[in-house]
Amino acid sequence: MAPAAVLSTVTSAVPSWEMVARQRVYWATVYRRTWKGSVFTSFVLPLFYVVAMGVLLGRFVDAGGGSLDGAPSYLSFVAPGLVASYSMQVAMGETTWPVMGMIKWSRTYYAMTASPLAVADIVAGQLLYVMFRTASTGAVFLLVMSPFGVFDSWVGVLLAWPVTVLVGLSFAGVFTAYAASVNSDTAFLVVYRLLVVPLFLFSGAFFPIGNLSAPLQWVARATPLWHGVDLVRMLVLDDVQVGAALVHLGYLVLLSLVGWVLAVWRLGKRLEV
Amino acid sequence: MVWARGLRKSYGDLEAVRGIDLDVRPGEAFGFLGPNGAGKSSTMRMIAAVSPPSAGELMILSMDPTTHGPQIRARLGVCPQDDTLDNELNVRDNLMVYGSYFGMRKAEVAARADELLDFVQLRDKAKGKVEDLSGGMKRRLTIARSLINDPDLMLLDEPTTGLDPQARHLLWDRLFRLKARGVTLVLTTHYMDEAEQLCDRLVVMDGGEIVAAGSPLELIRAHSTREVAELRFGVGDNEQNAELVADLAPRVEVLPDRLLLYTDDGEATLAQVHERGLAPMAVLVRRSTLEDVFLRLTGRTLVE
Numbered sequence: 001m002a003p004a005a006v007l008s009t010v011t012s013a014v015p016s017w018e019m020v021a022r023q024r025v026y027w028a029t030v031y032r033r034t035w036k037g038s039v040f041t042s043f044v045l046p047l048f049y050v051v052a053m054g055v056l057l058g059r060f061v062d063a064g065g066g067s068l069d070g071a072p073s074y075l076s077f078v079a080p081g082l083v084a085s086y087s088m089q090v091a092m093g094e095t096t097w098p099v100m101g102m103i104k105w106s107r108t109y110y111a112m113t114a115s116p117l118a119v120a121d122i123v124a125g126q127l128l129y130v131m132f133r134t135a136s137t138g139a140v141f142l143l144v145m146s147p148f149g150v151f152d153s154w155v156g157v158l159l160a161w162p163v164t165v166l167v168g169l170s171f172a173g174v175f176t177a178y179a180a181s182v183n184s185d186t187a188f189l190v191v192y193r194l195l196v197v198p199l200f201l202f203s204g205a206f207f208p209i210g211n212l213s214a215p216l217q218w219v220a221r222a223t224p225l226w227h228g229v230d231l232v233r234m235l236v237l238d239d240v241q242v243g244a245a246l247v248h249l250g251y252l253v254l255l256s257l258v259g260w261v262l263a264v265w266r267l268g269k270r271l272e273v
Numbered sequence: 274m275v276w277a278r279g280l281r282k283s284y285g286d287l288e289a290v291r292g293i294d295l296d297v298r299p300g301e302a303f304g305f306l307g308p309n310g311a312g313k314s315s316t317m318r319m320i321a322a323v324s325p326p327s328a329g330e331l332m333i334l335s336m337d338p339t340t341h342g343p344q345i346r347a348r349l350g351v352c353p354q355d356d357t358l359d360n361e362l363n364v365r366d367n368l369m370v371y372g373s374y375f376g377m378r379k380a381e382v383a384a385r386a387d388e389l390l391d392f393v394q395l396r397d398k399a400k401g402k403v404e405d406l407s408g409g410m411k412r413r414l415t416i417a418r419s420l421i422n423d424p425d426l427m428l429l430d431e432p433t434t435g436l437d438p439q440a441r442h443l444l445w446d447r448l449f450r451l452k453a454r455g456v457t458l459v460l461t462t463h464y465m466d467e468a469e470q471l472c473d474r475l476v477v478m479d480g481g482e483i484v485a486a487g488s489p490l491e492l493i494r495a496h497s498t499r500e501v502a503e504l505r506f507g508v509g510d511n512e513q514n515a516e517l518v519a520d521l522a523p524r525v526e527v528l529p530d531r532l533l534l535y536t537d538d539g540e541a542t543l544a545q546v547h548e549r550g551l552a553p554m555a556v557l558v559r560r561s562t563l564e565d566v567f568l569r570l571t572g573r574t575l576v577e
């Protein structure tokens with residue numbers, strides 16, 4: 001028979017939020033060693049995008065006089081699309097290689113699982129850090145673009161900010177699950193080429209998806225990035241259609257939740273063997 | 274401290290641990306001795322409340338790992354077989370970050386970190402990079418890290434594998450001190466001298482099963498003779514000479530490079546060998562060790 005539990009030695013469970021909060025020291029060290037590199041790119045990259053795509057390319061587009069789903073100029077059409085797409089890319093950058101690294105190279109996750117942290121706590125810490133990263137890069141992106149006069153509603157901009165974080169999260173969960181499931185980082189190049197780049201190009205960031213053939217339009221509408229792009233655009237251009245906005249929001253929240261659950265499941269499979 | 278009955282671990286079709294019973298008592302140093310692939314690490318990961326058992330019963334610190342994993346881990350110190358130190362952080366910060374996972378306050382971790390760096394003799398490397406440490410230093414840092422929460426039970430998976438003799442002795446010395454402080458140690462090794470030196474009690478594992486259990490002395494008494502006479506003939510000659518000495522000892526083992534004659538009086542046996550006119554290239558009389566126990570029980574040597 002098993003020895004009876006000595007009651008006084010069985011300590012009660014620490015609430016999950018505290019387990020997650022305990023990881024702040026670790027994530028602060030990660031941020032401290034990466035922020036210098038990321039500050040430069042998060043200021044300069046948006047500027048490059050906006051100048052090249054919005055201002056320079058925009059001249060030709062505006063001269064052509066096409067329809068831009070109600071946006072007053074190509075610059076103001078493309079800017080919200082770029083914000084949302086950038087959030088997806090940051091989320092990918094903060095999950096794929098880093099997650100694999102913490103499994104295979106630095107083995108940091110194994111050190112964490114030997115401590116009281118549970119896999120669900122570790123995933124929560126990871127995804128909250130991604131949200132912090134997309135929130136800060138998103139804020140910088142929005143700030144850099146504001147002098148270009150592309151925003152029609154400041155309330156909308158303030159609401160668009162958390163939406164960009166949600167777009168990032170909806171990808172981060174799925175990518176974390178994926179990174180925990182594959183054995184080689186070449187898998188990420190495949191995802192980048194076959195998923196991220198096509199999403200970036202065809203999810204309505206650069207042109208209204210009405211220009212796609214009907215079947216392709218439906219494909220575009222099924223992608224999370226399109227929902228994010230369209231929602232951010234509605235908000236900053238002060239052109240919110242409540243029904244469509246709620247669908248976008250619901251889709252992104254649902255995918256974020258599904259991705260989160262998948263991440264906990266896959267990482268658990270990987271670490272708890 | 275650790276209690277198991279019929280504990281099993283399978284990976285798909287592969288049964289790594291095939292039903293073992295354990296009873297680790299407070300304050301003792303308990304060892305798993307076995308060759309690579311015996312299932313030692315699989316067992317350790319289950320005791321660390323990370324890897325769920327496939328079958329059987331397991332209690333750690335009187336708690337069930339399937340329901341109280343975090344509470345168990347809060348009181349364990351784990352030194353895994355492969356290093357999980359963070360190369361991006363300096364030596365001391367490795368301890369600081371790890372301490373935070375246990376909910377310790379910063380000042381508390383800082384004081385403890387300095388104390389532990391002294392204990393493992395790494396104080397002068399505190400600000401150094403982990404990458405620049407030698408293998409032995411990394412192991413000591415891992416041990417310091419596993420002690421940050423002042424654990425009741427320490428798990429050490431092959432703590433000295435790959436270290437040079439000097440680094441091993443330094444590490445053993447630290448483990449002795451921990452034991453003297455009352456920390457319960459559970460360790461795995463495939464070095465019989467390590468098992469003999471460190472363990473009060475141990476189990477010999479092979480192919481996922483426990484083939485013998487007891488104190489080093491008990492095991493040697495039960496499964497081997499007092500002494501062993503080792504005879505080395507030329508390569509290839511060992512087999513045929515084995516037949517000539519077979520009746521001189523209750524048991525004779527033929528290894529590729531030598532013959533082992535198990536006997537209670539090695540010198541006397543050796544004299545008889547010489548009386549027969551046999552002239553081995555080298556001879557040695559020694560006490561029986563756990564290596565002999567393992568050979569007896571499995572027909573194989575521990576380290577190939």
Ligand SMILES: Nc1ncnc2c1ncn2[C@@H]1O[C@H](COP(=O)(O)OP(=O)(O)O)[C@@H](O)[C@H]1O
Pocket residue numbers: 273284287288289307308309310311312313314315316
């Ligand atoms: N995560 C794993 N997945 C599949 N097989 C494993 C895994 N871990 C260990 N094994 C297998 O289980 C057996 C026992 O391994 P292990 O417990 O590491 O033994 P030891 O630590 O004694 O060398 C080996 O055959 C090994 O290949």
Ligand SMILES: [Mg+2]
Pocket residue numbers: 313314315354430431
């Ligand atoms: Mg092992």
